[in-house]
Amino acid sequence: DVKVTQSSRYLVKRTGEKVFLECVQDMDHENMFWYRQDPGLGLRLIYFSYDVKMKEKGDIPEGYSVSREKKERFSLILESASTNQTSMYLCASSPPSGIYNEQFFGPGTRLTVL
Amino acid sequence: RKEVEQDPGPFNVPEGATVAFNCTYSNSASQSFFWYRQDCRKEPKLLMSVYSSGNEDGRFTAQLNRASQYISLLIRDSKLSDSATYLCVVTQYSSASKIIFGSGTRLSIRP
Numbered sequence: 606d607v608k609v610t611q612s613s614r615y616l617v618k619r620t621g622e623k624v625f626l627e628c629v630q631d632m633d634h635e636n637m638f639w640y641r642q643d644p645g646l647g648l649r650l651i652y653f654s655y656d657v658k659m660k661e662k663g664d665i666p667e668g669y670s671v672s673r674e675k676k677e678r679f680s681l682i683l684e685s686a687s688t689n690q691t692s693m694y695l696c697a698s699s700p701p702s703g704i705y706n707e708q709f710f711g712p713g714t715r716l717t718v719l
Numbered sequence: 720r721k722e723v724e725q726d727p728g729p730f731n732v733p734e735g736a737t738v739a740f741n742c743t744y745s746n747s748a749s750q751s752f753f754w755y756r757q758d759c760r761k762e763p764k765l766l767m768s769v770y771s772s773g774n775e776d777g778r779f780t781a782q783l784n785r786a787s788q789y790i791s792l793l794i795r796d797s798k799l800s801d802s803a804t805y806l807c808v809v810t811q812y813s814s815a816s817k818i819i820f821g822s823g824t825r826l827s828i829r830p
Binding site for chain 2: 695
């Protein structure tokens with residue numbers, strides 16, 4: 606059974622803290638993604654990675670960075686958390702790009718920044 | 720204008736009814752299309768891909784209309800377990816940065 610796991614289901618941080626969100630997949634997928642999901646806005650792509658040490662900006666990369674040192678792990682970093690980064694964060698992975706590329710999602714991390 | 724638009728609903732229909740909802744997209748270069756299902760407080764999961772010729776999976780039928788730039792999802796004989804949010808996803812070929820999710824249509828099936 607395919608699996609994408611995220612390090613925390615719920616996280617509460619203070620403004621200005623550095624926050625790490627971890628994602629691990631066991632499907633040997635090349636592509637990994639970080640999204641945030643907010644009511645009325647849907648899922649928005651923050652960053653994605655198509656290979657180890659490779660990363661590409663998505664639609665809303667400001668305030669975030671990522672790290673992919675190993676194929677199975679993709680980390681999202683909030684260098685200095687702000688209240689407008691309170692959101693649900695979803696990690697996903699997919700096999701190499703093609704026209705029909707299903708994404709497999711982790712359970713999400715609900716981050717609250719106070 | 721949003722690149723992918725969905726009626727947020729909620730659609731509230733009785734069990735056994737047929738329900739359909741659409742998703743419009745603005746970029747005519749869009750290449751592939753999907754419907755995902757997201758249960759409350761859960762992650763999205765692929766429901767079905769949408770092919771140009773239309774496709775059916777049991778009670779679910781997906782259609783693509785490139786001329787009018789929309790995709791549709793039809794659910795026949797709806798079940799209580801169909802209650803969820805349905806997300807429309809549009810991608811452009813080989814470019815992961817162009818994966819665009821709609822904000823979802825909420826469906827509630829009542830007994």
